Amino acid sequence: MSSARSVAALDPGRSVVEQLRERVAAMEHKPAAQAVPTLPGLAALVPLHAGATYGVDSASLALALAAGASQAGEWVGFAGCADFGVEAAAELGFELSRTVLVPDPGDHWLEVAAALVDVLRVVVLRPPASVDARAAGVLDSRLRTRSSVLVVHGHWPRVAARLSVEESSWTGPTSGAGQLLERRARVVVHRGARPPQRAELTWPGVHRADPQVHELRRASG
Amino acid sequence: MVWCPDWSVVAALEEAEASPRSPAAVLSANVVEVCNGPARSEGVRRGQRRRDAEARCPGLLVLPTNPDRDARAFEPVLATVEDLRPGVASLRPGLLAVRAPGSWYGTEEEAAATVCQALVETGVWDVRIGIADDLFTAEQAARTAKVQSWEVVAVGGSAPFLRGLPVHVLEGDGPQGRELVSLLQRLGLRTLGDLADLPGAAVEHRLGLYGAEVRRRARGEDAALFGARTPPPELDAEVAFEPPLDSVEAITFSVRTTAERFVTQLAHHQVVATGVRIEAEAEGAVCSSRTWLHPRHFSARDLVDRVHWQLQSSTVGGSLRSAKDSGAVRAPIDRVRFLPEVVEPAAAHGEALWGAASDDLVERGVARIQGMVGFDAVRRPVLQGGRSPSARQSLVPWGERPVDLRPLDRPWPGRVPGPAPVRVFATPPAAEVVDDAGREVRVSDRGVVTGEPRRFRVGGGVLPWQPVTAWAGPWPTDEGWWADGVGLSARFQVVGADGRAWLLLRAPDGWSLEAGYD
Known part of the structure; x- marks a missing residue:
């Protein structure tokens, strides 16, 4: 079983030797920069890197960021998300048998998150209202030596990238007729001092809806 | 041998918070697996069908079978006996074996009385103890003993x-x-x-x-005894300082080689330590001792760090750490000792070059979280059939098998179509939905909506009203009408002005917010 799963965990688009080198570096406790599988719709916008923290402002973005790793057979965990929608996760391709939930960690949220970061590949955390820099620092330093990604739904002092929904609309329902069909949302990505990057995403099954960004990328790179 | 009869019933009643004296039976596949004394006196027997059992004893409390629960509930019993006499072997939930404590408690009867009393104090009423030369005889002796009593079979008898x-x-x-x-x-x-x-x-x-x-x-020829624990190899490591050292920096520097020796010695046995006890001695007496747990396993450098933290924290009280005395220890330390408390096979901790962390590692990590926040706090999501989003999912405690799941492959008429909601509220907050005239929107018994939803708000007036830009529904359901159910309720998909969609439920007693598409 392990061999079939592990081959899937490697990114076929990149050289195998290079990826194995990254893993060896991670095992030797060097600063990890290993790429973590991301959904194709998000990969160009926010490629996840091990050891980094990402901030989001909506549950659907948090789920979308963790979905790629779970699809690739990695373990993922959710701490503090008492309202986890299991069916939505299954629709995004989550491997539910490799998903750990701690719906209500209470006062122990920092210890629980640290323990999850130790063993899982992607950890989604919804921290309590106020997080001080010291608590965040504890988790950040733990992340640096592990090959996992922290996705924070809420406020966090320092993040590699922050994703937020600027505008969202649903197609389908009118006045009483129809049903929810498709959601379009404009997502903006803030990365430190860099100019924010915007993208149109559609649900269900997170996809890119704006072709011009691909063209821009091709022109610049 | 200590026997607690009908343990699954005892454990199940405890979980169900029912009186231990009420007649109850644990059923598997609709056949009585175990029943307790009150049920037995009403004529309930093992192997009986559910119908027959309920006919004989109408007040019978029917409980589902769950071996994990039984084992978990038996754990405190094991711990209690272990306090009195180490080396306890749990044969199955409800039955444990321990070597009869020798002359420490006087005679064997007195030992049995001590164990019995300790268990009754922890709330286990039905305890029977048998003492004999071998396991089989002791079990039979325990079965002949009375409640909270014991039966001793003489040596050779x-x-x-x-x-x-x-x-x-x-x-x-x-x-x-x-x-x-x-x-x-x-x-x-x-x-x-x-x-x-x-x-x-x-x-x-x-x-x-x-x-x-x-x-x-x-014939008494089979002297089956339970497996005695093999004593683990000696893996401690210690270092003595001559003369004693009184600075944390000097001590940490000097324990480095010992820590390395400790880790290599463990590696030689193909194990790694995940819990280590560090003891420091001053003037021949242990002055500082603490157990450290590691999320993965201890390397030599981790151990040196732990020594540093331990000695430093014992010198300065709490957060009052001044620069002057931060490096000094209270008394000169003349010996530091590492004792492995938890060792695990090294193979379980190796990080795979191909693929991610091994599943064992995750299991251990999750077990640690369960130790921190409680067994029930860690969950595994599973899907099941149902009409509302919260009924279509179940969060199973980690390490337990899901039981009584509704099948997914049925049509479930009345369930809401479209993409599944991302947020499903365990306790739906109350909501209000009104039409143009400000009247509450209702759904008639025939499933007709009384007005068009225009505005909604959640949380009883804490949050402001939000205009409805689009809505769909109702999807009416009438669950449990055959057994005085709640009556007709209907679900609506509502899109707010901010472009977020919600699933609202109109039940006979008012509106609530069931789920969010966020």
Whole structure:
């Protein structure tokens, strides 16, 4: 079983030797920069890197960021998300048998998150209202030596990238007729001092809806 | 041997917070697996069908079978006995074996009384203790003992004791035992003594290996004892300082090679330490001792860090750490010792070059979280059939098997179509939905909406009203109408002005916010 799963965990688009080198570096406790599988719709916008923290402002973005790793057979965990929608996760391709939930960690949220970061590949955390820099620092330093990604739904002092929904609309329902069909949302990505990057995403099954960004990328790179 | 009869019923009643005196039975596949005394006196028997059992005892409390729960509930009992006499072996939930404490408690009877009293104090009422030379005899002795009492079979007295027992005591051995009992009774063999008198070869020929084993046991020839724990190899490491050192920096520098030796020594046995006790001695007495746990396993550098933290924290109280005394220890340390408390096979901790962290590692990590926040706090999501989003999912405690899931492959009429909601509220907050005129929107018994939803708000007026830009529904359901259900309720998909969609439920007693598409 392990061999079939592990081959899937490697990114076929990149050289195998290079990826194995990254893993060896991670095992030797060097600063990890290993790429973590991301959904194709998000990969160009926010490629996840091990050891980094990402901030989001909506549950659907948090789920979308963790979905790629779970699809690739990695373990993922959710701490503090008492309202986890299991069916939505299954629709995004989550491997539910490799998903750990701690719906209500209470006062122990920092210890629980640290323990999850130790063993899982992607950890989604919804921290309590106020997080001080010291608590965040504890988790950040733990992340640096592990090959996992922290996705924070809420406020966090320092993040590699922050994703937020600027505008969202649903197609389908009118006045009483129809049903929810498709959601379009404009997502903006803030990365430190860099100019924010915007993208149109559609649900269900997170996809890119704006072709011009691909063209821009091709022109610049 | 300590026996708590009908343990699954005791554990299930405790979980259900019911009185231990009420008649109850644990059923698997609609057949009575175990029942308790009050139920038995009403005529409920093992192997009975649910219908028959409920007919004999109408007040019978029917509980689902769950081996994990039984084992978990038995854990405190093991711990209590272990406090009195180490080396406890749990044979199955409800039955444990321990070497009879020697002369420490006086006689064997007094030892049994001590164990019995300790267990009754923890709230386990039905305790029976049997003391004998071997496991089988001790179990039978415990079965003949009265509640909160004990039965002692004298040394060498196993064979005479067993000879007098009727053959149906073998029913406790499971299906093969029950089969053998029925066969022996048909053969006219009433007691174990009758079986013991038969020639060995004939018994093995007619009754198979199990029968031969029973015959050996009945003759007192089978001295089955539980597996004694093999003492682990000596893995401690210590370093002595001459003269004693009084600075944390000097000590941490000096323990480095010892820490390395400790880790290599463990690696030599193909194990790694995940819990280490560090003891520091001053003037021949232990002055600082603490157990450190590591999320993965200790390397030499981790150990040196732990020594540093431990000695430093014992010198300065709490957060009042001044620069002056941060490097000094209270008394000069002359010895530091590392004792491995938890060792695990190294193979389980290796990080795979191909693929991610091994599943074992995750199991251990999750077990640690369960130790922190409680067994029930860690969940595993599973899907099941149902109409509302919260009914379509279930969060199973980690390490337990999901039971009683509704099937997914049924049509479930009345369920809301479209993409599944990302947020499903465990306790739906109350909401209000009004039409143009500000009247509450209702759904008639025929599923007709009284007005068009225009505005909604959640949380009883804490949050402002939000205009509805689009809505769909209703999807009416009438669940449990055959058993006084809640009545007709209907679900609506509502898109707010901010472009977020919600799933609202109109029940007879008002609106609530069931789920969010966020």
